[in-house]
Amino acid sequence: MGSQSYYRDQDDDAHRALASYWVEPLNQLEGEEQVQVFLDAVEQLEASELGLLLESLPVSERRALWPHLPHEARVDVLVAMRVEARDTLLSVLEPAQMDQLLDDLDAESLIELADNLSEELVDQALARMDSQQRTWYRESQEYDEEQIGRYVDHDVVVLPPNARVAAALRMLRRYQSAFTDRAYVVNRKGVWLGEVTLHALLQAEPDTPVRHCLDDEVVPIPADTPVLEAADRIEHADMSMLPVTDEGGRLLGRMTVRLGMEIVREHYEGQLMASAGLDEEADLFLPVWRSAKRRALWLGINLLTALLAAWTIGLFEQTLSQVVALAVLMPIVASMGGIAGSQTLTLIIRGLALGQVTPGNALALCRKEIGVAVLNGIVWAAVIGAVTVLWFGSQALGGVIAGAIVINILVAALAGVVVPMVLDKLEIDPALSGSVILTTVTDVVGFFTFLGLGTAFLLG
Amino acid sequence: MGSQSYYRDQDDDAHRALASYWVEPLNQLEGEEQVQVFLDAVEQLEASELGLLLESLPVSERRALWPHLPHEARVDVLVAMRVEARDTLLSVLEPAQMDQLLDDLDAESLIELADNLSEELVDQALARMDSQQRTWYRESQEYDEEQIGRYVDHDVVVLPPNARVAAALRMLRRYQSAFTDRAYVVNRKGVWLGEVTLHALLQAEPDTPVRHCLDDEVVPIPADTPVLEAADRIEHADMSMLPVTDEGGRLLGRMTVRLGMEIVREHYEGQLMASAGLDEEADLFLPVWRSAKRRALWLGINLLTALLAAWTIGLFEQTLSQVVALAVLMPIVASMGGIAGSQTLTLIIRGLALGQVTPGNALALCRKEIGVAVLNGIVWAAVIGAVTVLWFGSQALGGVIAGAIVINILVAALAGVVVPMVLDKLEIDPALSGSVILTTVTDVVGFFTFLGLGTAFLLG
Numbered sequence: 001m002g003s004q005s006y007y008r009d010q011d012d013d014a015h016r017a018l019a020s021y022w023v024e025p026l027n028q029l030e031g032e033e034q035v036q037v038f039l040d041a042v043e044q045l046e047a048s049e050l051g052l053l054l055e056s057l058p059v060s061e062r063r064a065l066w067p068h069l070p071h072e073a074r075v076d077v078l079v080a081m082r083v084e085a086r087d088t089l090l091s092v093l094e095p096a097q098m099d100q101l102l103d104d105l106d107a108e109s110l111i112e113l114a115d116n117l118s119e120e121l122v123d124q125a126l127a128r129m130d131s132q133q134r135t136w137y138r139e140s141q142e143y144d145e146e147q148i149g150r151y152v153d154h155d156v157v158v159l160p161p162n163a164r165v166a167a168a169l170r171m172l173r174r175y176q177s178a179f180t181d182r183a184y185v186v187n188r189k190g191v192w193l194g195e196v197t198l199h200a201l202l203q204a205e206p207d208t209p210v211r212h213c214l215d216d217e218v219v220p221i222p223a224d225t226p227v228l229e230a231a232d233r234i235e236h237a238d239m240s241m242l243p244v245t246d247e248g249g250r251l252l253g254r255m256t257v258r259l260g261m262e263i264v265r266e267h268y269e270g271q272l273m274a275s276a277g278l279d280e281e282a283d284l285f286l287p288v289w290r291s292a293k294r295r296a297l298w299l300g301i302n303l304l305t306a307l308l309a310a311w312t313i314g315l316f317e318q319t320l321s322q323v324v325a326l327a328v329l330m331p332i333v334a335s336m337g338g339i340a341g342s343q344t345l346t347l348i349i350r351g352l353a354l355g356q357v358t359p360g361n362a363l364a365l366c367r368k369e370i371g372v373a374v375l376n377g378i379v380w381a382a383v384i385g386a387v388t389v390l391w392f393g394s395q396a397l398g399g400v401i402a403g404a405i406v407i408n409i410l411v412a413a414l415a416g417v418v419v420p421m422v423l424d425k426l427e428i429d430p431a432l433s434g435s436v437i438l439t440t441v442t443d444v445v446g447f448f449t450f451l452g453l454g455t456a457f458l459l460g
Numbered sequence: 461m462g463s464q465s466y467y468r469d470q471d472d473d474a475h476r477a478l479a480s481y482w483v484e485p486l487n488q489l490e491g492e493e494q495v496q497v498f499l500d501a502v503e504q505l506e507a508s509e510l511g512l513l514l515e516s517l518p519v520s521e522r523r524a525l526w527p528h529l530p531h532e533a534r535v536d537v538l539v540a541m542r543v544e545a546r547d548t549l550l551s552v553l554e555p556a557q558m559d560q561l562l563d564d565l566d567a568e569s570l571i572e573l574a575d576n577l578s579e580e581l582v583d584q585a586l587a588r589m590d591s592q593q594r595t596w597y598r599e600s601q602e603y604d605e606e607q608i609g610r611y612v613d614h615d616v617v618v619l620p621p622n623a624r625v626a627a628a629l630r631m632l633r634r635y636q637s638a639f640t641d642r643a644y645v646v647n648r649k650g651v652w653l654g655e656v657t658l659h660a661l662l663q664a665e666p667d668t669p670v671r672h673c674l675d676d677e678v679v680p681i682p683a684d685t686p687v688l689e690a691a692d693r694i695e696h697a698d699m700s701m702l703p704v705t706d707e708g709g710r711l712l713g714r715m716t717v718r719l720g721m722e723i724v725r726e727h728y729e730g731q732l733m734a735s736a737g738l739d740e741e742a743d744l745f746l747p748v749w750r751s752a753k754r755r756a757l758w759l760g761i762n763l764l765t766a767l768l769a770a771w772t773i774g775l776f777e778q779t780l781s782q783v784v785a786l787a788v789l790m791p792i793v794a795s796m797g798g799i800a801g802s803q804t805l806t807l808i809i810r811g812l813a814l815g816q817v818t819p820g821n822a823l824a825l826c827r828k829e830i831g832v833a834v835l836n837g838i839v840w841a842a843v844i845g846a847v848t849v850l851w852f853g854s855q856a857l858g859g860v861i862a863g864a865i866v867i868n869i870l871v872a873a874l875a876g877v878v879v880p881m882v883l884d885k886l887e888i889d890p891a892l893s894g895s896v897i898l899t900t901v902t903d904v905v906g907f908f909t910f911l912g913l914g915t916a917f918l919l920g
Contacts, residue, residue, distance in 0.1 A: 017679065017693065024820030048696045056816040058824045173662045181641035181658065198641065198658060202633045219477065233477065235721050236508045240700050261695050261721045268728030269810060275735075276806035277799075284811050285824070288831035292839075295803050295832065299840055302799040306792040307847070314788045324780050327787035328773045331794070331903070332766040339737075339762040343755050346736035350729060351744050356516040360484030364518045364745070371748035372755065379752075380759055387767070443791070 016044045019052035026057060026065075038065045047073060051080030058285050059088045067097075075104045079112045084283035090116045103128060107136035108153060139252060142223075148230040149223025152244045152253030157183035159210055161193055166206035172198055184243055184251055185210055192220050192243055192251040220245040223252055228267050231260040232355075271353075271431040277301070305436060309334070309443040316451035319459060325392045326454045329401055333450040336380060337408035337442035344369045344416025345438050349430050352420060359421075366417050373413035381405040400457055404450035408442060415441045476504045479512035486517060486525075498525045507533060511540030518745050519548045527557075535564045539572045544743035550576045563588060567596035568613060599712060602683075608690040609683025612704045612713030617643035619670055621653060626666035632658060644703055644711055645670055652680050652703055652711040680705040683712055688727050691720040692815075731813075731891040737761070765896060769794070769903040776911035779919060785852045786914045789861055793910040796840060797868035797902035804829045804876025805898050809890050812880060819881075826877050833873035841865040860917055864910035868902060875901045 015021045022041040029037055041053060050069070054062050054077065066089055069077060078086050078101075090113075093101065102125045105113065110125050117125070126134055136154055143149030157171050168183055182197045194216035204213050220243040221230050234242050234257050241254045270280035277298025286294070313320070313330070320327050348365070351357030357365065385402035389395055419437050420430035475481045482501040489497055501513060510529070514522050514537065526549055529537060538546050538561075550573075553561065562585045565573070570585050577585070586594055596614055603609030617631050628643055642657045654676035664673050680703040681690050694702050694717050701714045730740035737758025746754070773780070773790070780787050808825070811817030817825065845862035849855055879897050880890035 018815060020815030020818055023818045027820040046696045236506045238718055257717050258698055265724050276803045278803060278806060284816055288828055292832045292835035296836055299799055299836060306795040309791050310788050317784050320787050321784045324777050327780050328770050331769050335766045339759055343736045346738060355478055355480030356744055358480055358483045360487040368748055372752045375752035376756055376759060
């Protein structure tokens with residue numbers, strides 16, 4: 001600040017509000033200086049950015065800086081962090097610090113942190129809450145991690161239908177939270193009747209009962225709705241918040257568009273990570289040993305599929321020893337199939353996520369994707385056939401590779417449509433295993449058709 | 461409805477509000493019946509869901525149903541659709557219909573649709589707007605597609621600092637849009653001074669000037685901020701809307717959390733699609749011919765990398781003809797490297813997107829990833845070496861493949877950190893080309909070390 005113009009400062013301010021601004025200085029400094037910069041960062045950042053920042057530091061730095069984080073910010077920062085990164089801090093907390101932390105937990109933060117805490121600690125935290133918070137926590141546990149009921153928040157004004165407009169306005173005025181421009185109306189049993197907006201209240205006479213200003217067009221989200229569907233609902237409804245009700249129609253709380261944004265982000269991050277056999281909650285700086293162990297499973301699964309491909313090749317050892325060019329060219333066949341298939345797969349996975357792909361249009365999609373495969377298969381078979389003839393001077397070899405390419409790209413397109421749809425039907429996330437299954441198919445089919453055609457047409 | 465219980469109906473209602481509910485019936489019906497179901501869907505769905513629904517139908521059905529969509533919904537539905545899918549409708553619109561459409565465009569919808577319209581049509585639409593809308597359109601064009609200034613909305617109450625609280629409340633009351641629980645205060649030159657919330661207004665005396673209720677802690681988003689960074693800002697600020705200002709500090713409009721949600725979704729969808737060489741705006745039902753053409757480029761790039769791998773293998777034809785087992789096993793070496801590398805790559809790409817990975821911690825990350833690679837390299841080298849000895853009965857071959865695996869997994873880890881960071885530095889999206897570059901490295905290095913070691917230790 002200081003000598004520079006106002007607008008440069010404003011720009012700088014915007015950057016200082018982001019975690020990434022602080023990563024480099026914190027990594028370069030040590031000791032007292034580092035602590036000082038960290039305290040600056042704490043001043044500038046919201047809890048969610050502070051969580052990101054701590055995740056961006058190696059575990060030792062994280063642990064060294066943690067005690068300098070003000071007590072009142074700790075719960076929010078921990079909630080904002082990924083499960084594994086959070087654990088690097090919680091697992092070394094001294095008893096007194098843990099004690100303080102348990103004191104600060106409410107229902108919502110406990111729901112987030114429960115995965116990191118022993119059952120005993122969860123019970124201790126519950127024992128310290130008031131009965132309202134305890135009830136909210138218990139209600140949330142009725143739903144699993146994939147259902148919106150687990151994550152409702154209770155930061156909402158609830159009114160009986162006979163409350164007067166003036167009283168409703170008084171209550172809303174006292175509320176100072178994000179997105180509170182409406183109140184929910186429930187009957188004596190807690191069943192949701194409708195909502196009243198601040199706008200409607202401001203236009204009504206003070207002594208009107210709120211039931212006369214009710215907007216009953218809002219459809220509540222059932223608490224057992226999958227989180228991603230709930231996020232879709234709130235995005236498409238263009239509302240800042242929607243009520244969530246249990247199966248008896250009782251109001252449990254609200255879902256905000258902010259939560260929807262988090263859900264969407266975590267979903268897609270989860271898909272990107274899953275496509276490499278990783279966990280969305282993974283810590284960037286997970287210790288080497290645990291990180292290696294975690295990733296080993298995916299490498300093991302891949303080894304099995306690679307062995308299957310090798311075994312397929314092994315069937316043709318005899319042929320390979322006579323026509324070495326087949327060994328040189330065979331990765332091309334497998335890889336073209338893999339790429340063409342993954343294009344179809346990706347399109348279908350996205351369509352499934354958006355709700356665009358259903359059994360109702362599967363056939364039309366198959367037809368289209370096979371059409372694309374026929375066209376691209378023929379074009380690339382011709383190109384690769386020609387390259388082969390030029391390279392190895394054998395027309396027969398060119399014909400064999402061209403035939404194998406056409407077949408493999410066709411099979412890849414079919415697998416690209418069928419594999420994710422079947423996985424989805426079986427309620428297995430196609431983003432996780434779709435690509436492994438697909439490339440196994442295209443490897444095995446690619447090697448088998450190429451070497452098989454080679455055996456049939458090129459030997460003696 | 462009817463005989464079933466209330467709560468089943470509510471559930472059904474929730475589903476009817478989603479596009480996917482309607483895909484199957486619309487695909488199965490024809491003629492008059494189909495139109496009837498479509499009209500039901502129009503009644504139940506928001507514009508954004510209707511857009512999704514039209515995208516889920518083959519092009520011919522889309523075009524057949526389009527004329528049954530009420531005129532007043534058309535612009536919003538088109539805006540909600542992806543560029544390519546939208547084009548399947550706009551490109552066959554009759555002149556009279558296009559004329560009507562141009563009449564209905566405001567600045568915001570024209571910004572969205574401009575990509576699909578000829579320059580002439582854009583000019584016609586501009587000519588029909590009032591001068592305020594025209595100014596807003598022109599302002600948005602000062603920023604490119606990746607900057608938030610392009611997408612600000614103007615649905616916001618703007619007040620001078622001397623406006624009285626009573627007048628401000630009157631204006632806010634008249635406004636009935638999503639997320640309008642605050643007004644923005646600007647000086648005579650339009651420079652942003654701060655915001656006043658409805659809550660603050662309700663607590664102040666009616667004749668106080670609004671400048672006394674100003675919250676000046678809100679930091680506006682500069683209009684040239686990248687959209688994804690702006691979405692981060694609004695998510696972490698936990699606000700329903702944030703002001704967007706130009707470089708002179710003038711208020712351009714606002715960004716809502718809803719827009720942030722769209723940006724995040726489109727970003728991740730774009731990444732998923734890009735990883736298969738596809739475009740986020742791609743139409744699920746793009747005609748076969750155009751779809752094949754579009755995907756051919758990616759297949760061509762892949763072919764070049766596959767040819768490079770084949771050429772590497774070709775260097776060792778002599779060796780392969782003597783030790784066929786090398787041909788059988790070589791895909792395993794390449795594939796283990798590819799998988800290990802893509803795990804590192806994915807972690808780094810996510811870290812870059814979150815702002816967690818910066819030059820400041822690159823070294824620490826490299827160290828960690830190499831540690832993981834050493835561990836997993838040794839473990840899997842031992843496993844694969846043992847399998848090879850059992851399969852082919854050759855200890856030397858087992859040693860050769862084990863050595864190649866260790867080297868390739870190490871190189872893969874290094875490439876997994878370095879490739880995305882260099883691409884990011886060059887402002888190339890690592891999600892698009894990172895994986896192609898990485899697997900080219902692991903294929904070439906894998907084949908070269910395995911066959912090279914084989915040539916050195918297994919011949920003669």
